[in-house]
Amino acid sequence: MTEPALLEGLVLRIDAKVCHVEVNGQRRTVPLAGKLFEERSHEKRPLAVGDRVRFDATGQAIDALLPRTSMLHRRAASEGEERSQVVAANVTLVLAVASAAEPPFQPELVDGVLAGAIRQQIPAALVITKIDRDKKGQTRDWVELYRQLGYRVFATCAEKGSETHDEFAQLRDLLHQNRTVLCGLSGVGKSTLLNALVPGLQLRIGSLNHIRQGKHTTAHTELIAVPGGGHVLDTPGVRSFHQFQIGAQESQFVFPEIAALLPHCGYRNCLHRDEPSCAVLSGLENGTVHRSRYASYAAMLDHALRSERLHSKVDSADDGKRQGGKRRRPGS
Ligand SMILES: Nc1nc2c(ncn2[C@@H]2O[C@H](COP(=O)(O)OP(=O)(O)O)[C@@H](O)[C@H]2O)c(=O)[nH]1
Ligand SMILES: [Mg+2]
Ligand SMILES: [Zn+2]
Structure with a gap:
């Protein structure tokens, strides 16, 4: 059978000039057409993970972006005119992830992520990790605050022997039902959490030394198909989440x-x-x-x-x- 002239795909990962795209259940790497960079210069990158794209099976370059149903975006950290950095497109659930300690809970970052979700009407929830490290007992107050605001809050621990199995089970259900993006500081335990939720995933975990030196263990963002349903995006971590062009x-x-x-x-x-x-x-x-x-x-x-x-x-x-x-x- 000959391939149709126009193919549609889902962007799983973006490298400098090529995209990893899922097309009819298969993974392919496809370059980006130059015109896409020109047309979409208002964004830091012309495409985002989660985008649906179209490309010509003979020309082999992605040259069209299909309309987004949603995007979690923030203000790119750059000089001059503000540009938008799309963390993920077409997501149905945003998980703001923050650790109870090491690094300390960062409410401004959490509020930024939750605000970004509100702007795009994407459902969001809060995951507080490393509750075993909470020596000051502040987790309860954060849980209460965000629950009062109407959010689902999951207080979790991935440490061997003290795992929060109930919370993991609930989060696993959410992952199966959604295209989820995890957003939070580097080192809060996003990859550790995903490894606990998705059997066989084996994402690389950062050592605290790496994190203190500002190194990211998750270097690129990649949309992962969760066995049993759903997609999830593990992000390298953001230091801040400022809104793009908010009045x-x-x-x-x-x-x-x-x-x-x-x-x-x-x-x-x-x-x-x-x-x-x-x-x-x-x-x-x-x-x-x-x-x-x-x-x-x-x-x-x-x-x-x-x-x-x-x-x-x-x-x-x-x-x-x-x-x-x-x-x-x-x-x-
Ligand atoms: N004590 C404790 N450490 C954790 C927990 N979750 C993750 N960590 C540690 O936190 C560090 C960073 O984890 P990682 O998953 O790479 O963070 P990420 O950068 O958000 O993906 C690693 O040393 C993990 O072992 C937890 O629940 N409790
Ligand atoms: Mg990570
Ligand atoms: Zn007032």
């Missing part, structure tokens, strides 16, 4: 408990910083808004305001040249 007003809406208080603020455009009769600031005082969540919001808002000021300067400086078409609107 000041939009920032509050990725913190649902903050947005919920807006109708009770004295000012309609309240940004909950220092405005009088602010319901969020009152909530912060009486404990209904958690300090760490507010701190994450304030950091996000700060950046949004700075970048709005910067853009309004650029816009008035070269008025007309941009015609407002180049910059994408938040949330688009």
Whole structure:
């Protein structure tokens, strides 16, 4: 039988110039067409793991990206104009992963990942790893906070003899039902967790020394088919998760408990910083808004305001040249 002229595939992994693509259940490496780099220069890389692509079976280069149903993306750490870095496309579940200790729990990173999921309406959950290392007993408070916010939270331990089998079983079910992306700091135990969840996987685990030196054990991201159903993406780890082109007003809406208080603020455009009769600031005082969540919001808002000021300067400086078409609107 001859191959059809146009093939469709799922991007499993991206190297410098080739993609590993699953086509009709088979893995192939296919180069990227130059035109893709030109058309998609607003993103750090033209494609992301999880993308569906089309390519010509004779030309053999990927030259079309099929529409995404979702993407977990963040602001690429680069100078100059903001670019979007897509961590994963077409995912149905985001797992924010943070360790109870070693490294310490990082609420701003967790909140960034959860916010990224909200922006794309992707269901998300929180996994707290290494609970055996929690000497200060703070895990309970984090679990309670995020459960109150409506998230499923899994407190896990992968240490031999103290494994949290119940949590693993629940997470395994989720993996089977979804295309999942794990997102968190390097060294929190993402690969260890996946090895515990997926028999036979044997991902490489980092030593703490490596991690302290800033080395990643998982060098590339690869979408893995889970035997029995589902796909999962183990990422090399992110140090921060900042939103790509988020506006000041939009920032509050990725913190649902903050947005919920807006109708009770004295000012309609309240940004909950220092405005009088602010319901969020009152909530912060009486404990209904958690300090760490507010701190994450304030950091996000700060950046949004700075970048709005910067853009309004650029816009008035070269008025007309941009015609407002180049910059994408938040949330688009
Ligand atoms: N004590 C303890 N150590 C863990 C646990 N999970 C992972 N680790 C250790 O944390 C280090 C980093 O793990 P790794 O899975 O490579 O982290 P990743 O960078 O997030 O993939 C390794 O030394 C693991 O053995 C856990 O539940 N308890
Ligand atoms: Mg890893
Ligand atoms: Zn307010």
